[in-house]
Amino acid sequence: MPNNREGTALRAYQRKLVSSYTAIYKIVRQIPYGKVATYGQVAELADLPRRARLVGYALFRVDINSDVPWHRVINAKGEISESPFRQGGDYLQRSRLEAEGIEFSPQGKINLEKDQWRS
């Protein structure tokens, strides 16, 4: 029997978080080859409306060689969201997308009309 309220609250919080992450990865794995989805779109499909930032955190956690196609998730403007923490990782994301046939404008943008995944 737990005698520490904060301990149980923390565990409940962690369970909730893990289930959110699981839901996010499940959706991201469904994005087909050659298509992209936005953070907000993934959040909505994972039943986590308006929590685009959580999707960003979830993707930050995945291993770069994971089976989760994290590189197919971009922001609502059609750009790759850069982070100071992944030096070169943003370049890897772009090269992986280009390898799937996705084209970038000279401004580094993807045409969402054409390349966004419609579930």
Added chain:
DNA sequence: ATAGTGACTGCCG
């Protein structure tokens, strides 16, 4: 407890 930060978004001037 709390203030600062961010792999986000949509609105507004």
Added chain:
DNA sequence: TCGGCAGCCACTA
């Protein structure tokens, strides 16, 4: 078209 900003909420020191 574009930058600024509030809302957002998980995470950290």
